[in-house]
Amino acid sequence: MAPQTYSRRAFVFGSAAVAGGIAFGLYGDPVQAATASDNPLTAGLGPNSATFNPWVEISPAKITLIAQHADIGQGVGSVQVILIAEEMDLDPGQFEIRFAGPSPAYFNTGFADEFAPFVAADQSPAAEEARAATLEYLRKTGLQMTGGSSTIPDTYQKLRVAGAVARETLKAAAAKRAGVAVADLRTQSGNVILPDGKKIAYLDLAADAAQIAPVLDAKPRDPSQWRMLGKPMTRLDVRSKVMGELKFGIDMRMDGMLYASVKLNPNKGQPLKSYDASKAHTMPGVKKILEIKNGVAVVATNSWYAMEAVAAIDCEWAPSAYPAEQADHWKVLEASFKPEFLGKEWRKIGDVEAGLKAGTRVEAEYRAPYLAHQPLEPLNGMGLVTDKGMEIWVGHQSPQFVQNIAAAAIGLKPEQVTFHNQWTGGSFGHRLEYENVRVLAEIANQMRGTPIKLVFSREEDFLQDIPRQIAIARHKGSVDNGKIVAVDLQLASTPPLKGLLERSGIPSKDPDGQLAAGLWNVYYDIPNFRGTSYEAQGLSPSTTWRSVGASTAGFFTESFIDELIHAAGLDPMKARIAMCNVPTYRKVLETVAEMSDWKGPLGNGRGRGVAFVEAFGTPTAEVVEVTKTDQGIRIDKVWVAVDVGKVVDPVNFENQVQGGVVWGLGHAINCELTYAKGAVQQTNYNHHEAMRIYQCPVIEVRGLENDPKVRGVGEPPVPPAAPALANAIFAATGQRIREMPFNKFIDFV
Amino acid sequence: MIELTVNGTKHQVDVVPEMPLLWVLRDELGITSPKYGCGVAQCGACTVQIDGMAVRSCQAHIGEIAGKSVVTLEGLEKRDQHPVLQAWIEHQVPQCGYCQTGQIMQAISLLDLIAQPTDEDINEVMSGNLCRCGTYPRIRAAIHAAAAKKMAEK
Numbered sequence: 001m002a003p004q005t006y007s008r009r010a011f012v013f014g015s016a017a018v019a020g021g022i023a024f025g026l027y028g029d030p031v032q033a034a035t036a037s038d039n040p041l042t043a044g045l046g047p048n049s050a051t052f053n054p055w056v057e058i059s060p061a062k063i064t065l066i067a068q069h070a071d072i073g074q075g076v077g078s079v080q081v082i083l084i085a086e087e088m089d090l091d092p093g094q095f096e097i098r099f100a101g102p103s104p105a106y107f108n109t110g111f112a113d114e115f116a117p118f119v120a121a122d123q124s125p126a127a128e129e130a131r132a133a134t135l136e137y138l139r140k141t142g143l144q145m146t147g148g149s150s151t152i153p154d155t156y157q158k159l160r161v162a163g164a165v166a167r168e169t170l171k172a173a174a175a176k177r178a179g180v181a182v183a184d185l186r187t188q189s190g191n192v193i194l195p196d197g198k199k200i201a202y203l204d205l206a207a208d209a210a211q212i213a214p215v216l217d218a219k220p221r222d223p224s225q226w227r228m229l230g231k232p233m234t235r236l237d238v239r240s241k242v243m244g245e246l247k248f249g250i251d252m253r254m255d256g257m258l259y260a261s262v263k264l265n266p267n268k269g270q271p272l273k274s275y276d277a278s279k280a281h282t283m284p285g286v287k288k289i290l291e292i293k294n295g296v297a298v299v300a301t302n303s304w305y306a307m308e309a310v311a312a313i314d315c316e317w318a319p320s321a322y323p324a325e326q327a328d329h330w331k332v333l334e335a336s337f338k339p340e341f342l343g344k345e346w347r348k349i350g351d352v353e354a355g356l357k358a359g360t361r362v363e364a365e366y367r368a369p370y371l372a373h374q375p376l377e378p379l380n381g382m383g384l385v386t387d388k389g390m391e392i393w394v395g396h397q398s399p400q401f402v403q404n405i406a407a408a409a410i411g412l413k414p415e416q417v418t419f420h421n422q423w424t425g426g427s428f429g430h431r432l433e434y435e436n437v438r439v440l441a442e443i444a445n446q447m448r449g450t451p452i453k454l455v456f457s458r459e460e461d462f463l464q465d466i467p468r469q470i471a472i473a474r475h476k477g478s479v480d481n482g483k484i485v486a487v488d489l490q491l492a493s494t495p496p497l498k499g500l501l502e503r504s505g506i507p508s509k510d511p512d513g514q515l516a517a518g519l520w521n522v523y524y525d526i527p528n529f530r531g532t533s534y535e536a537q538g539l540s541p542s543t544t545w546r547s548v549g550a551s552t553a554g555f556f557t558e559s560f561i562d563e564l565i566h567a568a569g570l571d572p573m574k575a576r577i578a579m580c581n582v583p584t585y586r587k588v589l590e591t592v593a594e595m596s597d598w599k600g601p602l603g604n605g606r607g608r609g610v611a612f613v614e615a616f617g618t619p620t621a622e623v624v625e626v627t628k629t630d631q632g633i634r635i636d637k638v639w640v641a642v643d644v645g646k647v648v649d650p651v652n653f654e655n656q657v658q659g660g661v662v663w664g665l666g667h668a669i670n671c672e673l674t675y676a677k678g679a680v681q682q683t684n685y686n687h688h689e690a691m692r693i694y695q696c697p698v699i700e701v702r703g704l705e706n707d708p709k710v711r712g713v714g715e716p717p718v719p720p721a722a723p724a725l726a727n728a729i730f731a732a733t734g735q736r737i738r739e740m741p742f743n744k745f746i747d748f749v
Numbered sequence: 750m751i752e753l754t755v756n757g758t759k760h761q762v763d764v765v766p767e768m769p770l771l772w773v774l775r776d777e778l779g780i781t782s783p784k785y786g787c788g789v790a791q792c793g794a795c796t797v798q799i800d801g802m803a804v805r806s807c808q809a810h811i812g813e814i815a816g817k818s819v820v821t822l823e824g825l826e827k828r829d830q831h832p833v834l835q836a837w838i839e840h841q842v843p844q845c846g847y848c849q850t851g852q853i854m855q856a857i858s859l860l861d862l863i864a865q866p867t868d869e870d871i872n873e874v875m876s877g878n879l880c881r882c883g884t885y886p887r888i889r890a891a892i893h894a895a896a897a898k899k900m901a902e903k
Binding site: 072073074075234235237238239241242243244246247248250251253259284285302303304305307374375376377378424425426428455457458459651652655656658659660661662663666684685686689690691692693694696698699 | 764765768769772775776777779781782784785786787788789791792794821822823828829834837838841842843844845846847848849850853871872873875876878879880881882883884885886887888889
């Protein structure tokens with residue numbers, strides 16, 4: 001790595017944990033951390049049942065494996081429990097899956113790398129020490145959250161250890177009962193096998209295992225012994241999803257329930273001033289019309305009656321705190337490149353001012369709009385409030401914050417809110433926010449004793465969707481003698497992570513670390529480099545959207561690098577490979593060059609672009625090939641190389657990468673959210689279409705395993721897609737597109 | 750009371766005739782494979798068959814389909830062996846899975862119309878079905894595989 005200057009205090013979550021060099025040894029074993037006393041499964045155990053850690057529960061009737069990360073379509077409802085089942089020698093069908101309730105035992109160790117103030121490729125002792133300190137901070141706070149492509153980094157080791165502990169404890173129980181040595185036992189398909197070949201089912205050992213101490217020094221197996229992991233296994237939820245049998249949150253039913261829908265102030269965060277529900281009162285199925293904090297709700301005998309009636313209510317809203325019109329959002333951003341809005345100078349190498357004076361100067365401005373998440377399952381939830389407290393059934397990525405938000409809305413203590421996580425029809429960051437949670441608590445509280453099923457209409461979901469950050473980049477660079485000599489990357493953006501943390505009740509005064517993503521983690525040998533973020537004030541609230549900061553900065557940086565490479569007269573692929581200063585990352589670029597058989601310009605209206613971005617520790621290189629046709633640009637093919645250290649679930653891996661590319665391309669081409677009169681103008685998919693199948697290219701994927709750490713893959717394939725496409729369009733047409741959505745500037749087939 | 754037949758079973762529902770079939774199926778009858786995604790025929794997640802044709806159930810008013818036969822994914826004949834569902838499982842198409850029941854119902858209709866669809870045919874017929882997770886490459890592969898399966902069975 002090139003020399004870098006970092007501030008050691010730059011934690012997103014605060015700096016308390018960094019003080020004093022904290023040793024490593026204590027943090028390595030999350031299973032040990034969750035001792036019997038703080039294992040949340042202990043309290044709910046039935047008779048003759050055992051739990052060895054927060055992820056495994058065995059009764060005489062069934063084995064239950066706990067998925068602590070929410071399944072938002074990324075497949076972790078399957079792979080988490082397979083990590084355990086692999087070590088326990090359980091087969092699919094021999095256990096049930098249950099989503100975890102809120103507990104600090106499920107703190108996310110996977111955030112340690114992302115939150116420590118070092119770029120991912122820096123694995124120096126100082127960087128590792130900071131990551132260990134961050135991990136300790138995470139342990140103390142007990143933060144349980146799905147996000148940041150962290151499920152596999154968090155669980156890869158700890159769930160295999162959890163499974164190994166369960167296996168060895170069951171063997172110890174069997175050894176005791178049969179009077180034989182543990183070393184003479186083996187396990188297979190849910191049984192302990194005795195030396196004489198007789199089997200004792202795990203279920204039969206539950207009561208015995210409950211009487212002995214868990215075998216905590218159990219070791220997970222070497223990957224060479226895996227039966228399921230690393231092989232093309234079938235996701236456990238595939239069949240039930242194809243058969244239409246899997247119940248999503250929105251499919252839940254309860255006896256005696258009523259249905260609710262809402263109309264909330266589209267000026268996000270502002271209250272209701274007045275309303276007229278005279279028409280709604282007379283509409284079919286309407287049971288109750290309720291005023292809530294920032295809007296109105298209708299409770300009815302089915303969802304459609306509730307939606308129709310709530311649409312018929314006239315509301316007067318308090319105006320927005322942010323600019324009412326989109327043009328003024330851009331003006332605020334344009335005026336944010338000033339010292340008083342400085343987020344942070346994230347990285348500085350060499351003498352940027354001197355470097356910019358040498359050779360040929362290149363300057364460019366880039367823009368990226370607000371975007372909606374809009375998973376296909378709209379926001380919903382089931383809630384029941386009684387004198388004892390609230391039960392809430394909702395698909396969400398942050399169980400503890402669901403408790404806090406619901407409790408605060410109706411004057412309960414967090415522990416009085418019982419949360420049941422649900423399978424969800426996508427998220428992309430949407431289910432990290434709380435629009436539905438607070439509203440559901442308010443409605444259920446006014447309808448005490450009646451289960452309330454809340455469903456947002458698609459239009460309401462769009463209007464309340466807290467968008468992806470909006471951003472402008474003003475980049476400068478210079479090239480001399482066929483080399484990039486200086487790069488000065490500056491962007492102004494709304495802060496997505498800071499906003500989420502504030503709404504989650506843990507406000508941070510530190511610079512938004514997500515605005516560094518894609519801006520400072522640039523792995524090219526450039527002797528003079530600076531990356532700076534500015535945080536625009538007073539604009540729309542913004543939040544995390546699949547790949548977060550890198551979704552905008554990755555586009556800006558990799559487009560600008562392409563412009564500099566062009567100015568230097570170099571080949572976009574060869575130049576990136578030559579400049580890349582991390583050997584494993586260079587291999588990712590070389591792999592995508594080999595996959596695409598990159599040989600320079602194609603001609604005849606065809607063009608290829610390449611982009612490379614490391615996001616959440618995962619380096620991804622993509623090549624996009626396009627053809628200029630009479631109907632517009634056609635995206636023909638995409639090649640993707642990704643290094644995740646270990647491909648744990650290969651089929652799902654490929655599906656995630658393809659989906660990430662589709663997400664990145666589709667929104668770059670077709671989507672923006674714009675404000676008018678304080679509300680977003682796009683309220684259904686015809687205004688915010690992203691990609692449909694007719695635009696979807698062939699996407700070829702290869703996973704590499706050279707990174708010494710195991711990485712996630714849900715988000716990293718997104719950021720390179722847009723710049724690779726823009727660079728391909730430049731190669732095919734000579735037109736540089738510097739603003740998303742691209743269809744404002746060029747037609748697509 | 751409005752009478753309708755769903756998956757071979759007769760039901761009577763006491764709702765207004767303008768109510769969309771989608772919500773009758775989901776909220777009144779508890780049949781949940783048709784999904785609410787957009788309410789305006791932009792996503793295809795609510796696709797069912799009415800008298801054998803793929804229809805967006807969010808656009809079909811219950812008053813207009815009284816007496817007709819509605820089939821949802823739950824009611825497909827020999828569902829476990831259905832070549833389209835089999836292909837969907839073999840190709841592991843779903844991610845979140847929310848759109849997939851609608852995708853499958855549309856794909857069945859496509860293969861009823863065109864036994865060996867080209868990529869262009871697939872684009873034409875499947876572009877009304879939105880998938881936010883981006884499973885399109887697998888949807889395409891599964892449709893081709895299902896077509897081959899159906900031909901082999903003949």
